[in-house]
Amino acid sequence: MKLVSWNVNGIRACVRKGFLDYFKEIDADIFCIQETKLQEGQITLDLEGYYQYWNYAERKGYSGTAVFTKREPLNVKYGVGKQATQDEGRILTLEFEDFYLVNVYTPNAKRDLSRLDYRLEWEDELYDYLVQLDQVKPLIYCGDLNVAHQEIDLKNHKTNHGNSGFTTEERGKMTRLLNSGFIDTLRYFYPEKDDLYTWWSYMKTIRERNIGWRIDYFIVSERLKDRLVDSHVHSLVLGSDHCPIMLELK
Structure with missing residues (x-):
């Protein structure tokens, strides 16, 4: 089973830059996107063989998540906890027979850290939610989590x-x-491999020189460890300031 996650930084713009070519080529069983930046009715994607689930932000051109899946879920939940998180369309939970999938676009603390307190409250509420789900059945948690966990996860960690x-x-x-x-799947397979980044500034030559951050993740319940096959960063795929990541499971 193949799962893909990609912050597309505006799905309409990404479609113009080749999103559908990559989507068809990768042929994922489940494809999650973040930062869709649209409202209902502003795009129609012809994704034959896939069920589509969208969580839109109330604010136009902002945030938003979506999941495209070949397997029909048992249940779909939009948002969690405080209404503010739902207003921004940042969380989609799909329940399948043998696992939960949680697709997330985590709030940025902002350059001046003015949203850090909100971000930390979000983290606490989401943590409680993920732990509760994990008590019911295994969990796959993915998306743009807006944090580089270790120094190895960004080029210029000192500064x-x-x-x-x-x-x-x-x-x-x-x-x-x-x-x-829970397991950070990329570091499970590649604990010491550097230069595995998923986001780059739009500043000139930054991406070409691979001066990036790893802020996109597939995190799974430890009891899925025996099903893990590999975790990938598709850094050569363009169309957004993020690249897609992929998880392979038995």
């Missing part, structure tokens, strides 16, 4: 300590989750 996405607080929330029965 970015304390910056948005690399604060002690944000990294600590990720550590807490991984210490609670």
